[in-house]
Amino acid sequence: MKTTRSMATALLVVGSALAMHAAQAQTAGIYRTDLLKQDISAPEREAVQVRVDFDPGAFAPRHAHPGEEVAYVLEGTLEYQLDGKPPVTLKAGEALFIPAGTGHSARNVGSGKASELATYIVRKGAPLVAPGK
Numbered sequence: 001m002k003t004t005r006s007m008a009t010a011l012l013v014v015g016s017a018l019a020m021h022a023a024q025a026q027t028a029g030i031y032r033t034d035l036l037k038q039d040i041s042a043p044e045r046e047a048v049q050v051r052v053d054f055d056p057g058a059f060a061p062r063h064a065h066p067g068e069e070v071a072y073v074l075e076g077t078l079e080y081q082l083d084g085k086p087p088v089t090l091k092a093g094e095a096l097f098i099p100a101g102t103g104h105s106a107r108n109v110g111s112g113k114a115s116e117l118a119t120y121i122v123r124k125g126a127p128l129v130a131p132g133k
Contacts, residue, residue, distance in 0.1 A: 029058030029108075040121070048120040048128060054078065054108035062105045062132030067122030069098040071106075076114025081105045103132050 036049040045067065054060075054076070062081075071080065072095040079089045080096055083103040090096060098104055108114040122128060 027058070027060055029055035030060055039124070042121070044124050045121055046124045048122060050118045050120075050128075052106075052116045052118055054106070054114040054116075056108055056110070056112060058108045058114075060106040062103050064101050064103050064130045064132065065098070065120055065122060065128060066126035066130070067100045067120055070119045071096045071098065072117045072119070074115040074117055076108060076112055077110035078114050078116060079107045079109045081107075105132075 031053040033051040033053070034048075035051055036047065038047050039045075040047050051074070052060075062083075071078075071090075073090045073092050075092045077089060077091050079087050080098075081087045081104060082098060088096060089109060106116075120128065
């Protein structure tokens, strides 16, 4: 009985890790570097900061997050499409606020590499990225 429980627990842990990895899988030409994950003073919330690098022409398909995102362009030119809004093109040094749960996509529309610093205030324990429908 104890062995069965231990096996079930191990499978649950491995399955959860695989599901989390799949939810945050890299898209071709897009590279995510996790920088920070920290509890904050707001109950059940955490801050997550990620650097996202885009190869020329790379596209991050529609997705959403379980909280707010501030996207700050570090280099290059990125076009963001938020649900119900016209596209917004940002260059290095410009930022965009994306409300919680808002579907959006991003594309490198410049001729070289582009990078953003994405800062999220999200529900603790929720997958950071939910694919769009």
